Amino acid sequence: MEGEIQKKKILFSGVQPSGTLTLGNYIGALRNFNLLQDEYNCIYCIVDLHAITVRQDPATLRRRCLEVAGIYMACGIDPEKSLIYCQSHVSGHAELNWVLSCFTYMGELQRMTQFKDKCAKNENNINAGLFTYPVLMAADILLYQADMVPVGSDQKQHIEITRDIAQRINGIYGDVFVVPDAYIPKVGARIMSLTEPEKKMSKSDSEDSYIAILDEPNIIRKKIRRAVTDSDTEIRFDRENKPGVSNLLDIISALSGESVESIVISLQGKGYGALKDAAADCVVDTLSPIQAEYKRIMADKAYLQGILDKSADTANKLAKRTLSKVYRKVGLAQSGRK
Ligand code: TYM
Numbered sequence: 001m002e003g004e005i006q007k008k009k010i011l012f013s014g015v016q017p018s019g020t021l022t023l024g025n026y027i028g029a030l031r032n033f034n035l036l037q038d039e040y041n042c043i044y045c046i047v048d049l050h051a052i053t054v055r056q057d058p059a060t061l062r063r064r065c066l067e068v069a070g071i072y073m074a075c076g077i078d079p080e081k082s083l084i085y086c087q088s089h090v091s092g093h094a095e096l097n098w099v100l101s102c103f104t105y106m107g108e109l110q111r112m113t114q115f116k117d118k119c120a121k122n123e124n125n126i127n128a129g130l131f132t133y134p135v136l137m138a139a140d141i142l143l144y145q146a147d148m149v150p151v152g153s154d155q156k157q158h159i160e161i162t163r164d165i166a167q168r169i170n171g172i173y174g175d176v177f178v179v180p181d182a183y184i185p186k187v188g189a190r191i192m193s194l195t196e197p198e199k200k201m202s203k204s205d206s207e208d209s210y211i212a213i214l215d216e217p218n219i220i221r222k223k224i225r226r227a228v229t230d231s232d233t234e235i236r237f238d239r240e241n242k243p244g245v246s247n248l249l250d251i252i253s254a255l256s257g258e259s260v261e262s263i264v265i266s267l268q269g270k271g272y273g274a275l276k277d278a279a280a281d282c283v284v285d286t287l288s289p290i291q292a293e294y295k296r297i298m299a300d301k302a303y304l305q306g307i308l309d310k311s312a313d314t315a316n317k318l319a320k321r322t323l324s325k326v327y328r329k330v331g332l333a334q335s336g337r338k
Pocket of ligand 1 (some may be wrong): 016017025026027028029050114140151188189191192201202
């Protein structure tokens with residue numbers, strides 16, 4: 001991969017190991033990681049440094065890093081083709097973070113909507129890491145000179161600030177960084193909560209509000225059966241007035257590949273019960289093989305750990321190339337040692 005990485009374009013993305021991964025993570029991001037892995041040289045990171053912006057139980061966090069790696073692979077990421085590693089195993093992320101933070105303005109960070117949301121959720125722990133979170137994310141991406149970053153729409157603003165920082169530094173020092181593009185799926189870029197469909201589905205909300213990738217089929221069916229819809233009976237896509245129904249249509253469309261229009265036609269004259277059954281069937285059919293594969297992968301933790309270690313070695317080499325270029329460009333002293 002290290003040699004080959006120069007030929008194809010580079011794709012980078014990451015997921016926080018801060019909770020159980022959800023159907024939103026799968027549809028908005030993980031599914032596309034898999035679809036894009038033949039076209040690009042892909043680097044998939046488990047962003048544990050980002051996760052500690054919110055208090056984590058150490059043992060749980062450590063366990064979750066391995067679990068996210070298992071989920072990546074169960075979703076189809078092939079460690080022979082792509083890198084899968086933990087962010088904290090490549091020190092370049094934190095080092096580039098510092099340099100980039102010297103080229104990022106307080107005002108830019110203050111405008112980030114995710115920062116405002118997270119402050120509201122973590123009133124007792126509004127730490128500086130939460131504020132500078134997007135700079136570390138920019139470092140993740142720019143460290144590998146990534147061309148493409150597949151994410152859900154909630155990360156769009158973070159990709160924009162990454163581009164701004166890259167362009168700013170390129171403007172001062174010449175071509176230092178590739179300016180990355182976001183890859184945001186047309187369908188399913190924002191899967192909504194099952195209990196409050198005007199809010200994003202999030203692993204940090206109540207269990208009923210999200211479907212976990214590892215939820216058992218009967219739990220998935222139960223959660224979808226209880227999903228909030230509306231007092232009307234018509235199955236129609238209308239995000240503003242019928243957010244619950246539209247979300248279920250979005251989920252079916254994203255997972256089946258069928259257009260929302262044809263799903264609506266096929267459900268004409270039927271009630272919300274039929275819509276929910278169709279959504280639950282799609283989700284169970286998609287997640288069951290992933291869950292089986294996950295179980296198989298997690299049975300051999302030493303193999304999984306080996307993949308993380310090997311990928312981190314390669315990632316470290318790639319990261320060092322960019323870091324030394326950046327250090328040289330901004331004028332940091334060169335070491336005399338070989
Ligand atoms: P995180 O861990 O919150 O989510 C991981 C990915 O899942 C997407 N996603 C969703 N997509 C659709 N509907 C939803 N309800 C939903 N919830 C989450 C997210 O958009 C994301 O793509 N800051 C990032 C992690 C990160 C990163 C990076 C991503 C750190 N460095 C560099 C890309 C590149 C985050 O918190 O994602």
